[in-house]
Amino acid sequence: MEYSFQRFLEAKKRIDDRALNQRVWESLKTALIGAGGRDPVRILEIGGGIGTMLYRMLADGVLSRASYTLIDGDSENIRTAAVRLPKWLNALGLETVSRAGGLFIYTPVIAVDAELETADIFEFIDREAGQQQWDLIIGHGVLDHLDVPRLLPELCSLAYPGALLYFTVNLDGPVAFEPVLDPILDGRIVSQFHFVTHERRAGKNLSGSGPAGRHLFTCLEKAGLKILDAGTSGGVVFPRQGHYAGDEAYFLHFMVHAVEEALKDHPELEKSRLTEWAMMRHEQIEGAALSYISHQIDFLAQVSS
Template sequence: MLRAGDDRRWSDVTDSMQTYLEAKRTVDDRALNRRVLERFTTALSNRPEPVRIVELGCGVGTMIARFAEWDCLPARVSYRAVDRDVASIQRARELVPARLEAAGYTVAPLESEADETVEGGIPKSTTVGARPDESGGDAATRLEITLEVADGFGLEDDADAVVAAALLDIVALEDAIPGIADLLGDDGLCYAPITYDGGTTFAPRDRLDDRIEAQYHRHMDEVRDEGSSQAGSELLTRLPRQGWGVLAAGGSDWIVRPREGEYPDDEDAVVGRVLETMADALEEVSSPGLEASVREGWFDRRWRELEDGELVYVAHNLDVLARVP
């Protein structure tokens, strides 16, 4: 494992974005705001079937599988899950069928209409059909899932709902909100869980924590191409201004903590990735009064605590459910 001052980086251990996304599944499972999710589930159940859902930035497909496992979906759903990252969609193509089968579904590939490919000859889009085993072959209980490599903001669709989990804090909201509206049909819904909202804290506390957090947020707001450190609460003001109805909103804070010196379910990979992202960000912002050696000392302390199973990490997020104008 990594040690403070080690030349290797945490990303060499977690090795990929996909490993990080898989490790954050259990963190999200705990964090998701059940009241907002229930409102979304109820709203979906009141729409004519098949219900059409488009998920933007689906990563490794965690949310689709979760919806099925947690019984959040109506009987007939057509689910289009899109990510621009080829490796994540490839991983989703392995993980989603496996998790659906473990949850009691029979999964089979459906014919793809087009055989368009992306880099490396990988299919741009693949579709599977899934039926709960208990339906006894009843054709009315089918979940059709398309996993597609694409930019989520260059699509055309006419969906009942758009899902954007842990996405709206890394994109430009002024473009993303109208982009989502264009994908929705009448009374369509946007469910945006785990939207970061300006809070990253660690325990035990360190006297530099607030300054480090402020610089991290400054990087999100001023240096990074797109995104906002306050995206969650910004949604709550921007959406109504643009005519959307906010149906529900609630906190979905991430809390990662060790149990007797060990992190459950590889969740230390999530904290490692966050620390590394923060370290890269702080290298890119000028921080008057915060010398590089002092900053590095703060990170060394955090790496050591993570390695020793002593570090607690909390991030403040919001889940938002809104209806298109």
């Protein structure tokens, strides 16, 4: 099987749609009405992938007049966003005009100028601090990959006083695959995956115990941010009547592959047992017999005015 991160993100979209905490989403919509009063409202999305959150906000009527800066460290994601967003948005009845570095999205009542840029978040902050500010900063499924105690204060330098921060689907513990194959092996695989992926991407500076959405309660407050709302946003994938919806089987294959890749050289796991585990999980997906659960938390926070 070919593994494409962009296809994985597209498959993940509908899982995240179901997962997002609706109350926190509504809190965002309410708070956004009063945010800054700037017209257009200025939004920055970090680690925005292929643009699924921008699409989601337009599909749900959250945006009318906005300038939306989406950055991601992976240039293939940005290229994919530039190609896919116009197709997705046109299918919603929105007009789009592509331009160098982004696209303009409009209807008689919507005018959104979207900038799509390949950039590392920390380099972007260094470049933009003191130059530009935003009313809303979004990070969807991205804080798990970053050094959060370092990021939050730096990110605040890009925020207007009173700006909102919306951080969603933050993992709050190891993911789970059901049914369990071998309780000890399964437990070691998911907990090591949880720890290793975090350590590799974010360094050892989050909580000392891998990504955990709950630590954001402390991290946000330490960064001087007020938490306006928080709620769980668990991701659940399971087969119905022998089929996975949409491209969810691909999402599962990708997750199993990601676990195997991350742990293949792990000193505490026998490689042959890991390979066998992954093979059995792929077979379960083919037979529509695997379910997947991830516990996550959404946060809406605010910079002091």
